């Protein structure tokens with residue numbers, strides 16, 4: 581007898597970033613630049629907060645996460661009713677999909693964007709509708725509006741966009757939201773908010789205050805460096821927030837994750853210094869690559885996007901030869917996370933090597949043509 585499972589053959593698999601080999605010789609450390617992780621270890625104050633929680637892990641975590649909720653309410657000037665937690669903001673996105681869309685319903689998002697979107701949409705039983713980015717790797721809002729049908733239940737907007745790093749202006753988002761039917765939920769995924777230095781950027785919370793259908797998704801994984809603990813949250817209008825809680829994983833945010841998130845918010849000045857350093861490094865690497873002739877999209881995240889098309893897979897090998905594990909999306913491009921200074925210097929070196937090998941390739945191709 582065959583076990584009856586749902587037909588999940590259409591579910592795109594989530595490919596986690598390649599892990600660094602554990603047997604790497606010290607002389608040539610391999611840097612894992614494939615998951616947009618923060619290279620800094622947790623702050624001593626965060627480690628202390630975790631240690632204080634350890635002897636009570638026999639208890640379930642507090643579902644309301646009241647200490648964390650209080651801090652977020654102060655920070656964003658919202659009520660506890662507006663805050664919902666998830667096991668990473670990936671779970672927030674999944675909650676939104678499960679709360680809004682069922683079989684036959686459509687979820688619209690830009691593509692290429694966060695890999696988890698199509699996967700989670702299919703898992704929710706909904707139909708993913710991927711709208712290609714513009715040639716400059718940005719959300720194509722006109723095309724996204726045109727993709728809305730009577731079956732559309734959720735629209736995802738990623739600012740800055742993973743993996744292209746492109747950002748969205750406040751005016752562009754406002755113009756889009758004004759045209760989206762008010763009964764469709766729009767989520768602004770701001771996983772990289774703290775790295776975004778665009779002066780006129782859209783701010784999800786501002787949009788949420790103006791529109792009853794807008795939800796913001798934030799995470800402690802990237803700028804706060806808590807990827808291994810899994811904690812994210814939604815700021816949402818009360819009706820949506822209530823629905824999200826109804827589909828949330830019970831006890832999805834551990835007591836350790838809550839304690840570390842609280843400690844991180846208390847240590848924000850220290851964490852901001854690290855974020856500033858990563859932003860400075862991103863801009864240093866970006867400038868060095870531009871000098872080499874690369875025309876990469878300006879990034880608002882802790883990563884850079886190389887739009888390499890068919891050269892992506894061989895380009896990933898060049899990075900690997902420099903001891904860098906990056907995230908290639910075959911046929912499209914590759915994403916490199918900004919990390920320690922040594923790793924970043926190697927990105928610059930790999931960029932130079934890649935550039936000359938690609939130019940050589942073109943020269944050979946031209947020679948063969950003539």
Ligand SMILES: *Cc1c(COP(=O)(O)O)cnc(C)c1O
Pocket residue numbers: 616667668669670671694738742769771798799800801802807810811812
């Ligand atoms: C990393 C990321 C997330 C969420 O990560 P979690 O670790 O689940 O909080 C969400 N959206 C985007 C675009 C991301 O890159």
